[in-house]
Amino acid sequence: MDENTIEKIINSKVVEKAYDNGLSSPLVEVSKIGVDVVKSARLILAPLQLAATFQDRFEIFLSNLNKRVPEDKAVQVPAELSSVCLDKMRYLNNENPLWQMFEELLIKASHGETQELVHPSFGLIISQLAPDEAVILYELSLVESFEVEDTLDLNREKNRFENRKVLRTTIPVEKLINPESMGIYYSHLESLSLVTWPLLDEKPIWDRDENDPNKVQLGTKRKSKLLLTEFGQLFAKASIPEQGFKYS
Numbered sequence: 001m002d003e004n005t006i007e008k009i010i011n012s013k014v015v016e017k018a019y020d021n022g023l024s025s026p027l028v029e030v031s032k033i034g035v036d037v038v039k040s041a042r043l044i045l046a047p048l049q050l051a052a053t054f055q056d057r058f059e060i061f062l063s064n065l066n067k068r069v070p071e072d073k074a075v076q077v078p079a080e081l082s083s084v085c086l087d088k089m090r091y092l093n094n095e096n097p098l099w100q101m102f103e104e105l106l107i108k109a110s111h112g113e114t115q116e117l118v119h120p121s122f123g124l125i126i127s128q129l130a131p132d133e134a135v136i137l138y139e140l141s142l143v144e145s146f147e148v149e150d151t152l153d154l155n156r157e158k159n160r161f162e163n164r165k166v167l168r169t170t171i172p173v174e175k176l177i178n179p180e181s182m183g184i185y186y187s188h189l190e191s192l193s194l195v196t197w198p199l200l201d202e203k204p205i206w207d208r209d210e211n212d213p214n215k216v217q218l219g220t221k222r223k224s225k226l227l228l229t230e231f232g233q234l235f236a237k238a239s240i241p242e243q244g245f246k247y248s
Contacts, residue, residue: 054090061094061103069111077109084123097134097245101126105239117238125192126239132176133185137194137228138244139172141236145227146171148197151205153219161220171226186226194232199224 085102092099105122108114126134140146149168152161173179189195201223206215228236 057089057094057099058086061089061106064103065107065110068107073112074110075112075115077106078120080120081109081118081123082106084127088123088127095246097131097138098126098129100241100245101129101134101239104241108238114238117234119234119238122235122239125194125235128188128192130181130185130188132178132181133189134240135175135245136171136185136189137232137236138240139175140195140226140228141233141240143170145225148224148226149222150224151219151221154217167221189232193229194235195226196229197224197226 085106089099089102092102094100094103102123105118105126109118129137147168147170148166150164150166152165153163154160155162171182173182176182176185186195186197190197199222203221204210204217205219205221206212207218208215
């Protein structure tokens with residue numbers, strides 16, 4: 001592939017036109033770009049095309065900042081925070097919960113009375129979150145905890161518990177885009193020291209009356225709760241809009 005062809009691929013407008021026009025044969029012939037290559041290029045360039053609109057979204061953000069931060073209260077945002085936030089915001093639309101968290105964090109960091117709530121690491125933490133994880137943190141900030149009751153079967157051959165079944169939960173999974181990923185969301189949020197999931201109670205499940213000396217354990221029934229850590233509470237207070245997330 002020659003330099004002219006590479007330049008055509010890099011030029012997102014060429015790729016956009018090629019794709020939207022149904023990959024017309026004259027354009028493909030002139031550019032010497034195959035159909036599959038154009039499609040692949042569009043996949044790679046999509047975030048860059050989105051980034052081209054960052055200026056418009058940034059102006060809206062600045063307008064929101066000016067409304068909430070009086071001139072006499074405005075302070076300099078630490079570069080180690082603003083650089084991370086603005087770099088990640090380029091690839092997000094302003095309906096994304098993560099954009100709204102970055103915006104909230106920068107506004108609080110710009111205000112002399114709330115800057116103390118913001119730790120420089122908060123920007124990096126937001127950049128690692130999935131939108132669903134942002135929703136989980138917000139919903140948790142509204143309540144003391146999420147309650148969970150579940151059971152596990154005992155695999156006697158492998159000497160382990162498995163086949164988890166949720167009997168009852170107050171986790172608002174209906175608000176998540178991918179509720180089936182709740183397990184990995186929890187593991188990730190716990191690794192960031194934002195949430196914890198302590199076990200409150202656990203009782204064995206028997207095949208007969210528990211007073212029968214010949215009883216055999218079939219599994220276990222547990223009660224637990226999911227809640228924010230102290231660090232998670234501080235993070236939520238600094239980065240989650242008080243009114244929650246806005247969707248179109």
